[in-house]
Amino acid sequence: MGETVQAHVMMSFLASEELAFRIPVELVYEAQDPYAVRFTFCLPGDAPVSWVFGRELLVDGITGQAGEGDVHIGPVDDEYLADLHIQLHAGAERAVFRVSAPPLVAFLDRTDRIVPLGHESAENDIDAELDRILTGGRA
Template sequence: MSTLIEQPVEARLVAAAPRMPSIPATLHYDIGDPFAVRMTFPAPATLEGVEVCWTFARELLVSGMERSEGHGDVRVRPYGYDRTVMEFHAPEGTAVVHIRSGELRDFLARTTDLVPLGHEHRQLDLDHGLAELMRDAC
């Protein structure tokens, strides 16, 4: 069984122009970091011309599909029947994208099949992590 899920999604960048350009993005989930989801945007889709990866809580994505969630760098909220809005706040500015909610639901279902919600802690090797911390402290 794979411990990593990657799913391409189509994000529509909300901009001042009337046309919302479509940009590719990829959602990632790895049981090695069971509480987190990563969303990667390729270099051509970013202002800096380098790949950008945002990491945020899987629970934020789950909750944000139902109601407005997030107070930090990443915010998620439902929009209409089958869209979810994600806002990414950085010192350079804010990017707002629309993503089909169905794509997000499919991704989250796959992550839940791998690690059920509320069971993330079972994937963590706390003894190993504590041993690593103690080793570095000496």
């Protein structure tokens, strides 16, 4: 309970087909919100930007194209544990990152140790039960 997994991963921000630069991206997973991963980056001269998306989306994007809507993740090519593209869409704006898969796999492995994938609702049940006990049975 209350456990957090944090990782700082260097990613290439693809500003255009000709321009890319490396930036640190912070990934955070908290057991109290077991379905989500927070992805925070800061482009030079801008304030930090955070996106929250499903941990399972990141897991699925390691081996194949995943995502609908605002976040898409998938391998750049068919090579096992190759680089990934992470695309974030906000209206007409789009941010694309390229990252090596192994640091993401290591991050996901650490999240799985505190809340195994597929057992997220059990973690929520434990928190609800603890809250009930601490409030003297009033939920």
